[in-house]
Amino acid sequence: MAIDIYKINPEFRDIMPKEIIDLEENATWAQNQEKPRGIKELPETKEILEEHSLCAGCPEAAALRYVLSALPKPEETIIVNSTGCTSLMFPHIALHTVHSLFGNQNAVATGIRRVLDWRFPDTEKDVVVLAGDGATVDIGLDYTLQSFFRQENITTICFDNEVYANTGGQESGATPKGQVFKMAPTGKKFEKVKMWELAVTSGCHYSMNMTASAPKSVAKAVREAILVAREIGPTFLNIYTPCILEIGLSANEGLGEMKDQDKDRFASFKHVSPEAEEFLKKCKAEGKL
Amino acid sequence: MSRITDMTDTHNWSGQKLVTADHMLFDAPREKHFMTGSEVLKEAIKRCTVDASVSYPITPQSEAAHLIGELWAEGYVGTYFRGENEFGVMSEVAGCAMAGARTVTTTSGPGTLRAMENFPQWSGTRIPCQLVLMARGINSPLTIQPDNLEVSFMLETGCMIWYAENVQELFDMSIAAFIVAEKPDVHVPIVTVVDGFFVSHTRESVMLPADDIALFPYEPYKSPLPPIDSETPPGRFLRDPFVMKSNYISYATHASWQWEVRSAVERSRPYAEHFLNGLVHTTGNEDATIAFVTCGTASHQAKEAQRDLEKQGIKTKVIKLRTIRPFPTKELLAALDGVTDVFVPEFNVVGWLEKEVKTALYNKHSAAIVGGPRVAGGMSMPSEAIQKEVFEHINGKGA
Numbered sequence: 001m002a003i004d005i006y007k008i009n010p011e012f013r014d015i016m017p018k019e020i021i022d023l024e025e026n027a028t029w030a031q032n033q034e035k036p037r038g039i040k041e042l043p044e045t046k047e048i049l050e051e052h053s054l055c056a057g058c059p060e061a062a063a064l065r066y067v068l069s070a071l072p073k074p075e076e077t078i079i080v081n082s083t084g085c086t087s088l089m090f091p092h093i094a095l096h097t098v099h100s101l102f103g104n105q106n107a108v109a110t111g112i113r114r115v116l117d118w119r120f121p122d123t124e125k126d127v128v129v130l131a132g133d134g135a136t137v138d139i140g141l142d143y144t145l146q147s148f149f150r151q152e153n154i155t156t157i158c159f160d161n162e163v164y165a166n167t168g169g170q171e172s173g174a175t176p177k178g179q180v181f182k183m184a185p186t187g188k189k190f191e192k193v194k195m196w197e198l199a200v201t202s203g204c205h206y207s208m209n210m211t212a213s214a215p216k217s218v219a220k221a222v223r224e225a226i227l228v229a230r231e232i233g234p235t236f237l238n239i240y241t242p243c244i245l246e247i248g249l250s251a252n253e254g255l256g257e258m259k260d261q262d263k264d265r266f267a268s269f270k271h272v273s274p275e276a277e278e279f280l281k282k283c284k285a286e287g288k289l
Numbered sequence: 290m291s292r293i294t295d296m297t298d299t300h301n302w303s304g305q306k307l308v309t310a311d312h313m314l315f316d317a318p319r320e321k322h323f324m325t326g327s328e329v330l331k332e333a334i335k336r337c338t339v340d341a342s343v344s345y346p347i348t349p350q351s352e353a354a355h356l357i358g359e360l361w362a363e364g365y366v367g368t369y370f371r372g373e374n375e376f377g378v379m380s381e382v383a384g385c386a387m388a389g390a391r392t393v394t395t396t397s398g399p400g401t402l403r404a405m406e407n408f409p410q411w412s413g414t415r416i417p418c419q420l421v422l423m424a425r426g427i428n429s430p431l432t433i434q435p436d437n438l439e440v441s442f443m444l445e446t447g448c449m450i451w452y453a454e455n456v457q458e459l460f461d462m463s464i465a466a467f468i469v470a471e472k473p474d475v476h477v478p479i480v481t482v483v484d485g486f487f488v489s490h491t492r493e494s495v496m497l498p499a500d501d502i503a504l505f506p507y508e509p510y511k512s513p514l515p516p517i518d519s520e521t522p523p524g525r526f527l528r529d530p531f532v533m534k535s536n537y538i539s540y541a542t543h544a545s546w547q548w549e550v551r552s553a554v555e556r557s558r559p560y561a562e563h564f565l566n567g568l569v570h571t572t573g574n575e576d577a578t579i580a581f582v583t584c585g586t587a588s589h590q591a592k593e594a595q596r597d598l599e600k601q602g603i604k605t606k607v608i609k610l611r612t613i614r615p616f617p618t619k620e621l622l623a624a625l626d627g628v629t630d631v632f633v634p635e636f637n638v639v640g641w642l643e644k645e646v647k648t649a650l651y652n653k654h655s656a657a658i659v660g661g662p663r664v665a666g667g668m669s670m671p672s673e674a675i676q677k678e679v680f681e682h683i684n685g686k687g688a
Contacts, residue, residue, distance in 0.1 A: 111384020
């Protein structure tokens with residue numbers, strides 16, 4: 001079915017909002033592409049994210065745009081979300097998305113993955129989890145790791161802002177040690193959880209820790225992670241998207257913060273399993289990357 | 290293992306001939322078997338063209354979950370795996386059903402509470418999955434005994450709740466449950482309850498149709514909410530995500546949706562009446578002024594008490610409720626015509642069924658309602674205990 005579902009019934013065309021018509025005519029669907037989609041098209045094409053309702057200058061909104069621009073096959077992609085700031089953006093995404101509960105995102109994604117494999121054995125469909133650090137590292141840790149253990153063909157992306165932002169700035173497992181936040185009034189007592197390392201130990205074939213400071217790098221990681229998940233096994237991306245509000249920065253200071261952290265807590269970490277490495281070489285040779 | 294692409298217009302992927310629920314439940318010839326509730330659930334699922342099942346061990350439902358796994362290995366069930374715990378399992382079930390699968394799972398007692406956050410989420414997303422709940426006590430102290438306290442926690446989740454008395458009813462109800470839950474104007478989850486051990490582990494004679502027939506598959510594109518499979522246009526462009534906005538849209542959306550979920554449960558009544566042969570079953574002396582209102586195996590014990598009391602010249606009747614959600618108020622009132630004293634025997638400490646009955650009858654019926662006998666923690670409820678309750682009450686009234 002794929003791209004056909006975005007074609008507007010001619011009978012209703014005259015009453016369709018412009019953004020829906022744009023979506024049909026000018027969005028970068030994989031099926032219409034000669035070469036892989038990418039962030040270069042963002043200025044000229046209709047984005048899969050219509051708008052967002054996050055704070056002005058929120059790096060998370062920018063990162064989501066990079067992620068969506070890099071999906072290898074958006075018309076066959078399902079994104080599972082969790083509670084938090086990201087859930088504010090999900091209603092604006094022109095794909096099948098799910099918001100279920102707080103923390104169960106990898107379990108819901110597992111159910112969807114298993115059934116898509118069963119119902120559509122001959123169609124490549126991608127399942128991507130996108131959730132914050134509270135959902136991934138704290139309340140949903142069990143379900144995240146278990147989906148890695150089970151080798152589910154899912155890509156898990158954590159937008160790590162190191163804080164429970166949407167509930168007003170409480171310490172999370174991803175908060176660095178010593179940071180004063182609500183619920184940690186004297187500073188956090190233990191180290192930041194290195195989820196990208198847990199992902200490797202738990203069986204992910206591709207795991208990265210990075211910031212969203214370089215759009216191209218984010219897009220490349222997303223694309224590689226999804227292709228590996230499709231063919232080989234679970235993949236994980238931990239992407240720093242600071243909550244400028246909670247760390248006292250202005251709307252124009254998010255990028256600088258991410259660049260600073262490129263050299264510190266989010267210094268690039270990349271693990272690719274030998275199988276995944278071989279597969280990615282093959283993808284590159286075939287022009288899929 | 291099978292492939293869904295092996296399915297034809299007339300046969301499912303495991304080669305069973307596709308039939309309607311009416312044929313399966315009413316017309317197909319049946320043969321006598323002797324099996325436990327767990328075994329009979331396997332036989333029911335085998336005949337239901339089930340796409341997906343997720344399992345997790347907890348006594349007393351584990352055997353039923355194993356047997357569904359065997360069905361997957363034998364090619365009858367599309368996909369099956371063990372989840373990490375009940376919260377994970379019920380979330381996985383949600384994912385399976387959202388993606389368009391006819392989905393079944395099983396749990397018991399503490400597992401129900403561990404998974405609890407998922408059940409209103411199930412009904413809120415209008416998935417028609419089936420949970421077979423083999424009721425058991427809730428800790429603490431640790432118990433595995435038959436007690437149905439967890440059902441009280443399920444009452445306001447927006448799921449339909451049916452209650453089977455015995456092995457035969459479990460077979461028939463668990464088949465009908467898929468069909469009613471999947472009706473486009475209903476399309477909410479269904480919880481089919483039996484009392485653990487008393488039904489799950491007790492071998493009884495049961496009449497089953499042949500296993501070379503099975504229900505037509507679930508049709509996800511008739512769902513009131515599109516399945517999450519990238520095959521239909523996605524909803525989008527909510528400029529104000531209603532969930533997070535304290536505005537009129539948020540209130541209105543939540544209010545209307547919550548009413549709609551409950552209305553959907555109400556709309557299941559005619560279908561349930563058809564497939565269950567009525568929402569209540571009455572046995573005993575029709576003109577009795579004493580009635581036992583029951584569900585599950587308490588019905589069986591009440592029927593024994595009814596027979597024992599009749600030998601002593603006391604006329605009673607047993608009104609067995611087969612659905613708890615929707616609650617069969619109209620049918621209960623009709624069955625209580627002429628009744629002056631109602632007893633509600635229960636296998637739990639809180640008396641949730643007594644509260645349900647009292648709520649339904651308040652200002653509608655003048656009968657005295659006695660919540661008892663009430664046993665808990667898996668204690669047995671012999672006929673004598675029920676008779677004692679009746680005698681104490683009647684004598685207390687100076688009869």
